[in-house]
Amino acid sequence: MAAIEIASVRKVYPGNVEAIKGIDLSIADGELVVLVGPSGCGKSTLLRMLAGLETISAGEVRIGDRVVNRLEPAERDIAMVFQNYALYPHMSVRGNLEYGLRNRRTPRDEIDRRVKEAARILEIEPYLERKPRQLSGGQRQRVAMGRAIVRKPRAFLFDEPLSNLDAKLRGQMRVEIKRLQRTLGTTSVYVTHDQLEAMTLADRLVVMNGGVIEQVGRPIAIFERPETVFVASFIGSPPMNFVPVSELGADAPGLPAGTDLVGIRPESLSLERPEGPALEFETIVELIEPVGGETHLHLRHTASGRTLIAQMRGRVVEAEGSPLRLWCSPRALHPFDTRTGRRTD
């Protein structure tokens, strides 16, 4: 187990594609850090540089007390779980688990002990003699996890390991990965483009966009105080509403200097007027989405013609097409400056 230190790391692919444009990040020993961002933002590239599968164009990566820039993947003592699991199809589950240990000349009895242990933890004992193609998606996922944990590496790297599973299984495996990581206490870097997965798993969340880090912090802190327009729009579901200040009308409260855009979380819009000052939105109901315990309303803002999304507790009995007045407390606004893309308060 080890801390990971990423300093001014850049990646330029052949053809001058700059995938990572300078990243600094410290990952503490035992921490579970999730890299999240839209497809193509460079998450996999960063992870693969940690693993040693891509060269590091500039900067330095340390795992524990060693600079690993020039080390082969094998020498870095890390384990990686791939999106398609990358199980060796011609080997049994046992063979898959043993492969890394055998390559490192682990004694036979030690191999058996570790494989048994990992199989017990992941509940794959009944399948040890099967080939990967005889397993379900969820079971393959467990084997891939098993292959990572038998080695007792200094760090786990996950590249979208759950994206091939159906929604229900994904939820279960997410919980299991988190539990496993807590039990083992192994430093982990987890890459996903799914913000729900990111929010629920992370000790610390790293939001990336276009090869740079937009914001780092605890998931809740990022949700409550997104530092950039991009983070505000990426984190949260349904996504945040954005309204230019010019369209807020005369009752716009005193916003910080430079603010020209405000973000409003769908759950900050309410049907009752809050105490104190409040922003008022005249809207037309366009679509009602009941999602069990809550309801999402898709509304058209009459003043600006924009679509707004509001999230309400329980069920809402408005009719589609009817007018609706919503309120929002000024304290719930996220003020941004579109010229810098950053928060202004």
Place this chain on the structure above:
Amino acid sequence: MQTKRTIFSNRALPIALIAPQLVITLIFFIWPALQAIRSSFEREDPFGLRTSFVWFQNYTRLFADPTYLSAFGRTLLFATAVTVLAMAFALVLAAAVSRVMRSANAYTTLLVWPYAVAPVVAGILWWFMFNPSIGILPYVLGQFGITWNHRTSGTDAMVLVVIAATWKQISYNFLFFLAGLQSIPNALSEAAAIDGAGPFKRFFTIVLPLLSPTTFFLLIINVNYAMFDTFGIIDGTTSGGPNQATNILVYKVYADGFLGLNIGSSAAQSVILMLIVIALVFVQFRFVERRVQY
């Protein structure tokens, strides 16, 4: 596997569509094959005036004939050498190319060219390069103190035909190996690298086993090629000589039948070759059906 079925409304069209292929097969393959089988049970008198039915005499004579048996051994040696060399070189090339880039078109095109060369032309090409009097290679070898003369040395002649036959087949094998290699997900090699396997270990424990269906397919194809498709190469380089040193089974059929005019024996030899092909194809289908499992 799912097969697509087209339903024709009348019978004439499908029959008309397959007729040309059927006719060609019948005239150029089935008919001569049947004739060969018949001829293999017959003997013709030296003047070609009378033929008599002799049962299995042509066959029993063949297997008592030391030149035939040594041709058998020679063919085995030749086929093994060509198969092993052509596949090994092709695999090395394919591994190198697929390592350099994922879609290596320029290399691939260049490496595939030899396959488009007709066997006789390939034979003559190598005959020319190895020509003891005017060829470049004997000259180069001479600089190293090696005398090359495939006209007098049986070993040199065998080496020459093996090289020529191998050279021509490498392209074909290369294409299949390259396709096979590219269908193995990169992530497997990467996972193995993280699992502590070096490049050679990865190749032998991950890549090669996953390539086994391709390898097996090519094995059969290459043995087939070396035994039966190399007639043109032998004819273009050594014509079976010197002193029978490169006279492999398929060439002997021709030499005995058309040069020696022993039709009965030649027919019996070709029937034996047919049986060998059938056996090889049978083995291939049996295995392909079950796939080489991993």
